[in-house]
Amino acid sequence: MSDSGQDRPTPAHPHWFDDEAGPVVRPYAMTRGRTSHPGQHRLDLIALVVAETAADDPVWDMTLSPEHAHILGLCRGRPQSVAELAVELDLAIGVVRVLIGDLVDEELVHVTRPVPPAELPDESILREVIDGLRAL
């Protein structure tokens, strides 16, 4: 029995430690390796995640993974966009999309669709935006 550490072949990638291993690997451990969510449209960055009333049950905080519980906790306060959740959890968007998909499956949150692409919102809304910006 030789020491298994010794006969490790020279890897094609000599450095697979820390940053060199790439940030791709570790974040997706949280999603158990899933990079997309079945049956889930790619969630828009500004789609809003809204907590359902079922989410208020404190039991979820104990049964869900910390990341799922974190998302749910944030959404209970007020609806959060997908991008905001990614920023808040300090996770990559792809990871957060999968986690949100899980919560949708559990019927703990629903996701609103933003204004459909290629369709500008109403002129009255655009005026509201202009007024809002001026008033900042």
Place this chain on the structure above:
Amino acid sequence: MAFGRSSRTGAMHAVSPVEPLTLKILVAGGFGVGKTTLVSAVSEIRPLRTEELLSEPGIGIDDTGGVEGKNTTTVAMDFGRITLREDLVLYLFGTPGQDRFWFLWDELSQGSLGAVVLADTRRLADCFAAIDYFERRQLPFVVAVNCFDGADHHPVVTVREALDLDPEVPVLLCDARDRESVKDVLVGVVEHAMSLARARRQSLTAGT
């Protein structure tokens, strides 16, 4: 308020707080032109991470000897939130500057109100790619010339000519550090989007 959203926020979710309408504006331009400064002048700014490069079209392109040798698989974007009203939220996304992140732009530009192309007159060519992109996508955009200290101030006409812009594209002078100035730029984007939409509607009705 004729938002037509009461059906969406209907009684089923009466417990939930208001579901605001969310909109986005993109901020594009070359590296170091002041995109981060511009976003932070009007909103709290946070970095938004995406790592999709390796799993998506980044493969093969990514070998070109990265811009930053480390973490070539992570792209960070500037991300700002402006709460205009309780029920109306505008998000700003600073698009990653390098060309190899085009696939991210596709997602970002989808459903966006419009874009700011931030330009530095000392390096105008840096924003050609962004202008081309938005022209092809027919996404409303304004060119905002960031008036850096020490940079020569060129008249708008000269910039417009140098960029070969369509006559309807607004060119604004701005100071990306100045909140009022940035507000004007954003208002400019929305106004431009509005007038383009109006023109499009008119041409549609004229056509029938």
